Amino acid sequence: MKVSLATRVGDLAEEQIVAILRQAYPAGEHPTEVENDDAAVITVTPGLRLVTSSDMLIEHEDFVFPEFSAYDVGWKTAAVNLSDIGAMGAQPTGLVMALGLGHDATVADLIGYARGVRDAVNELAPQVSIWGGDLSHARLFTSQATSYGEVAEPVTRGGALLGDVVAYAGLLGFAAAGLRILMGERTDDPDLRGLERTGAIQHAVDAQLRPHPPVSLGARAAAYGAHSLIDVSDGLARDAARIAAASDVTLDFVSGALAGRCADLGWTRHTLGVDPWELVMAGGEDFGLLGTFAADAALPEGFEAVGTVIERGEHGVLLSGRPTEYLGFDHFRHS
Amino acid sequence: MKVSLATRVGDLAEEQIVAILRQAYPAGEHPTEVENDDAAVITVTPGLRLVTSSDMLIEHEDFVFPEFSAYDVGWKTAAVNLSDIGAMGAQPTGLVMALGLGHDATVADLIGYARGVRDAVNELAPQVSIWGGDLSHARLFTSQATSYGEVAEPVTRGGALLGDVVAYAGLLGFAAAGLRILMGERTDDPDLRGLERTGAIQHAVDAQLRPHPPVSLGARAAAYGAHSLIDVSDGLARDAARIAAASDVTLDFVSGALAGRCADLGWTRHTLGVDPWELVMAGGEDFGLLGTFAADAALPEGFEAVGTVIERGEHGVLLSGRPTEYLGFDHFRHS
Known part of the structure; x- marks a missing residue:
C-alpha cells in the first residue's frame, strides 16, 4: 500500500507509525544507549542527579481540534514537560513520548505532531533527545510525555x-x-x-x-x-x-x-x-x-x-x- | 466538607486527591530525594545504568468498566510498566503515575486505583517506590505510568x-x-x-x-x-x-x-x-x-x-x- 499524508492510522501497522514518528523526532545530544527495546537506557553524568517528570494532555480537556492542530499538541506536550525539568534548575536531556490516537488520525497528523515536538525541542532545549515512546489506540487524542534532566543540586x-x-x-x-x-x-x-x-x-x-x-x-x-x-x-x-x-x-x-x-x-x-x-x-x-x-x-x-x-x-x-x-x-x- | 468514599472527585481540590492517592501508595525501598516538587529526583546506584519505560491504559481501549474495577486498572498499569523493566534484565526501583479521571469518579475509585497499584508493586516488585505523578481531568479514565529500574548490563x-x-x-x-x-x-x-x-x-x-x-x-x-x-x-x-x-x-x-x-x-x-x-x-x-x-x-x-x-x-x-x-x-x- 502506498502511504500518503491522507493515509489513515488504522491502515498502518504499528511499526510503520513508529517509523513515521521517529523520522520526524530530533536526535539531540543525549542518545539513549539502547533504542527500540522494552525500555530506554540512560546514562547519568557522574556527579549529577537525574530529575524526571510526567505530564499528560487529553483532547477536550487540555486542547480541542481544530483550534489546536496536531502540531500544537506535540509542541505543547514537549514544552510543558521540559518546563518541569527547568523548574528544578536542571538541564533537560531526554523525553519519552506516549501517544494515543484513533483509526481516523492521518499520516499528516502523525507528522504534524512529531514536528511540533521537534520544533519545541529545537527552540527550547536543543540538546534533548527522544528516548522512546508508547503508542495506543484511543478515542480521544491523548499525548503524554516523561521528561528527564540532570542537575548537581536541584532547586526545589x-x-x-x-x-x-x-x-x-x-x-x-x-x-x-x-x-x-x-x-x-x-x-x-x-x-x-x-x-x-x-x-x-x-x-x-x-x-x-x-x-x-x-x-x-x-x-x-x-x-x-x-x-x-x-x-x-x-x-x-x-x-x-x-x-x-x-x-x-x-x-x-x-x-x-x-x-x-x-x-x-x-x-x-x-x-x-x-x-x-x-x-x-x-x-x-x-x-x-x-x-x-x-x-x-x-x-x-x-x-x-x-x-x-x-x-x-x-x-x-x-x-x-x-x-x-x-x-x-x-x-x-x-x- | 466531609469526605466519604462516595464523595465525587469534582468536589475535591487537587491537593486532596493527591493526598488520598499518596496515602495508599507504597513507600518502597527507593524513595526519591525530593518529593512533591516539579520533578522527582533519582539517585542511580554508582556503576549501574538507569532504564525507563512508559505505558498508557485508556478506558474503552485497554479496559472497560464494570468488567474492570479501578483496582484492576491500577494493578494492571503498575504490572505492565514493571514488566518492561524486568524485560531489560533490570531490577525495578520506581514508578511515576499519571491519572486522568472525570468529575464523577469517587473517592472509592481513587482508593481502589491506588490500592491496585500498591498490591501489584508489593507482589511483583516490593522494593519499588512511587516517585510522583500527574493528575488530569479526562472524559475517559486514563492511566499512565513511567517505570524505572537499574541494571549493570541491559539485556536487549x-x-x-x-x-x-x-x-x-x-x-x-x-x-x-x-x-x-x-x-x-x-x-x-x-x-x-x-x-x-x-x-x-x-x-x-x-x-x-x-x-x-x-x-x-x-x-x-x-x-x-x-x-x-x-x-x-x-x-x-x-x-x-x-x-x-x-x-x-x-x-x-x-x-x-x-x-x-x-x-x-x-x-x-x-x-x-x-x-x-x-x-x-x-x-x-x-x-x-x-x-x-x-x-x-x-x-x-x-x-x-x-x-x-x-x-x-x-x-x-x-x-x-x-x-x-x-x-x-x-x-x-x-x-
Missing part, C-alpha cells in the same frame, strides 16, 4: 528564605487570554467571532497554542544561586502559594512591579471583558519561571524582580501587603 | 545467538482467553452469559484483569547470562519476531514443548470456540518473559525451554520448522 519549592527577592521570567496572562479567545470563538460569542487576529490577540492565541517556557533559564537560575523555583502552570498566585507552603514563608508581590504586565493586557478588559489583573495573577499555562534569590544576589538575565519573601502570615501570597482574591486554576473543582 | 532484544535455547517464563494464552470471556459477556453472547466463573475460567479472567508478570525473573535471567529478553505483550509469535528481527536470527519453537500449555487451554475450544494454539502463539497480555540462553547454560528456575535459535531464514519465527500463521495482535490494524 521549599528553599525560599526571608528577605529573598521574588523574581519571574516569561509571559504572564497571555496564554489565559488566548484560551478565552479560542473558547469564545468556539461558543460563537458574537464579540469574539469577528475579532481580527492581529497584534496582541494573535500573540495571546499563540501563547496558548505554543507556550515558550524559558527552559534554559532554570539551569541559569540554579547557577545564580536561586533558593527556590517553580514553573507557573496554574496561575502566579497559586504557584507562588506552593513555594510559600513548602518554604513556610509568605510571598509579597509588588503591584507596581506587575502593573506593566497588566498594562500589556489592558486590551483584554474591553475585548474579552476580563480584568487584566486576574489574567496576570491567576492565568495559567504561560509556564514562566517563578523563583526567589538572595536579596544581594544579581538576578540572571531574563528574570525580573516582582516581590519579596516575608515572614509566614495568615496568607501565603500577598499583593503589596494585602490578600489577593486571585487563587488561580484547579483542574478538578468545577464550581 | 538484539542479543540472541545461533544455537541459543529459547525459554519462556509465565502464563501463555490465559489473558487472551479471559479477554474473550469478558468481551463475550459484554456483547451478551448467549454461550458466555451463563458461564460459571469457576476453575480455569476464573483463572483466565483474573489473568486478563490482574496479570502477574514474572518481573523479578528478569534480573535473574540477566544473572544467568540471558543473551536476549522481551516481555510478551502482543503474543508469543509477534514478540519472538521482534527478538528475531533485532538479532537477525530465526526462533524455532518446538510444538511439543508448547503442547502442554495448549492442553491447559483445551477447554477454550469448546467454551470459547477458539483454537488453543491461537491463544498460546498469538494471545497477548500475559506479560511473561521470553528469552534466549546459551545452549550449555542452566536455565533460571521459572523458565522453560520452548525452542532454539537457528540461522535467519525467510521467516523470523517457526513452529517445529514450519511457518506459523499466528502473527498476533496489532493495536492499529482493524481489518
Whole structure:
C-alpha cells in the first residue's frame, strides 16, 4: 500500500507509525544507549542527579481540534514537560513520548505532531533527545510525555528564605487570554467571532497554542544561586502559594512591579471583558519561571524582580501587603 | 466538607486527591530525594545504568468498566510498566503515575486505583517506590505510568545467538482467553452469559484483569547470562519476531514443548470456540518473559525451554520448522 499524508492510522501497522514518528523526532545530544527495546537506557553524568517528570494532555480537556492542530499538541506536550525539568534548575536531556490516537488520525497528523515536538525541542532545549515512546489506540487524542534532566543540586519549592527577592521570567496572562479567545470563538460569542487576529490577540492565541517556557533559564537560575523555583502552570498566585507552603514563608508581590504586565493586557478588559489583573495573577499555562534569590544576589538575565519573601502570615501570597482574591486554576473543582 | 468514599472527585481540590492517592501508595525501598516538587529526583546506584519505560491504559481501549474495577486498572498499569523493566534484565526501583479521571469518579475509585497499584508493586516488585505523578481531568479514565529500574548490563532484544535455547517464563494464552470471556459477556453472547466463573475460567479472567508478570525473573535471567529478553505483550509469535528481527536470527519453537500449555487451554475450544494454539502463539497480555540462553547454560528456575535459535531464514519465527500463521495482535490494524 502506498502511504500518503491522507493515509489513515488504522491502515498502518504499528511499526510503520513508529517509523513515521521517529523520522520526524530530533536526535539531540543525549542518545539513549539502547533504542527500540522494552525500555530506554540512560546514562547519568557522574556527579549529577537525574530529575524526571510526567505530564499528560487529553483532547477536550487540555486542547480541542481544530483550534489546536496536531502540531500544537506535540509542541505543547514537549514544552510543558521540559518546563518541569527547568523548574528544578536542571538541564533537560531526554523525553519519552506516549501517544494515543484513533483509526481516523492521518499520516499528516502523525507528522504534524512529531514536528511540533521537534520544533519545541529545537527552540527550547536543543540538546534533548527522544528516548522512546508508547503508542495506543484511543478515542480521544491523548499525548503524554516523561521528561528527564540532570542537575548537581536541584532547586526545589521549599528553599525560599526571608528577605529573598521574588523574581519571574516569561509571559504572564497571555496564554489565559488566548484560551478565552479560542473558547469564545468556539461558543460563537458574537464579540469574539469577528475579532481580527492581529497584534496582541494573535500573540495571546499563540501563547496558548505554543507556550515558550524559558527552559534554559532554570539551569541559569540554579547557577545564580536561586533558593527556590517553580514553573507557573496554574496561575502566579497559586504557584507562588506552593513555594510559600513548602518554604513556610509568605510571598509579597509588588503591584507596581506587575502593573506593566497588566498594562500589556489592558486590551483584554474591553475585548474579552476580563480584568487584566486576574489574567496576570491567576492565568495559567504561560509556564514562566517563578523563583526567589538572595536579596544581594544579581538576578540572571531574563528574570525580573516582582516581590519579596516575608515572614509566614495568615496568607501565603500577598499583593503589596494585602490578600489577593486571585487563587488561580484547579483542574478538578468545577464550581 | 466531609469526605466519604462516595464523595465525587469534582468536589475535591487537587491537593486532596493527591493526598488520598499518596496515602495508599507504597513507600518502597527507593524513595526519591525530593518529593512533591516539579520533578522527582533519582539517585542511580554508582556503576549501574538507569532504564525507563512508559505505558498508557485508556478506558474503552485497554479496559472497560464494570468488567474492570479501578483496582484492576491500577494493578494492571503498575504490572505492565514493571514488566518492561524486568524485560531489560533490570531490577525495578520506581514508578511515576499519571491519572486522568472525570468529575464523577469517587473517592472509592481513587482508593481502589491506588490500592491496585500498591498490591501489584508489593507482589511483583516490593522494593519499588512511587516517585510522583500527574493528575488530569479526562472524559475517559486514563492511566499512565513511567517505570524505572537499574541494571549493570541491559539485556536487549538484539542479543540472541545461533544455537541459543529459547525459554519462556509465565502464563501463555490465559489473558487472551479471559479477554474473550469478558468481551463475550459484554456483547451478551448467549454461550458466555451463563458461564460459571469457576476453575480455569476464573483463572483466565483474573489473568486478563490482574496479570502477574514474572518481573523479578528478569534480573535473574540477566544473572544467568540471558543473551536476549522481551516481555510478551502482543503474543508469543509477534514478540519472538521482534527478538528475531533485532538479532537477525530465526526462533524455532518446538510444538511439543508448547503442547502442554495448549492442553491447559483445551477447554477454550469448546467454551470459547477458539483454537488453543491461537491463544498460546498469538494471545497477548500475559506479560511473561521470553528469552534466549546459551545452549550449555542452566536455565533460571521459572523458565522453560520452548525452542532454539537457528540461522535467519525467510521467516523470523517457526513452529517445529514450519511457518506459523499466528502473527498476533496489532493495536492499529482493524481489518
